[in-house]
Amino acid sequence: CTQASCDEFERADSALLFDLSAHYEINADWTLYALLENLTDELEIVAREPYGARSGKPRTFMLGSTFNF
Numbered sequence: 561c562t563q564a565s566c567d568e569f570e571r572a573d574s575a576l577l578f579d580l581s582a583h584y585e586i587n588a589d590w591t592l593y594a595l596l597e598n599l600t601d602e603l604e605i606v607a608r609e610p611y612g613a614r615s616g617k618p619r620t621f622m623l624g625s626t627f628n629f
Contacts, residue, residue: 575604575616589629595622 578599584592601619608614 573604573606575602575606577602577616589627591626593624593626596620597622 577597580594580596580599582594586592597620598617599619603615603618605613606616
C-alpha cells in the first residue's frame with residue numbers, strides 16, 4: 561500500500577523482475593562488466609503517489625569496465 565488506508569487506487573502491484581550480470585577479469589587491474597535489468601521487459605505500476613501512477617524501469621542494458629591503478 562502507498563498509504564495507510566490502502567484503498568483500490570492506493571495499492572501498488574506486486575512484481576517479479578529478473579536481472580542478469582556478468583564480469584570478466586582481463587587481468588589483475590582491468591575488468592569488463594555487463595548488466596541487463598528487467599530481462600522480461602515487464603512494465604508494472606510501482607507507485608501511485610504522488611501525482612498518479614508511475615511504471616517501473618524498462619529493460620536496460622549497461623556495459624562498462626573498471627581499471628585499478
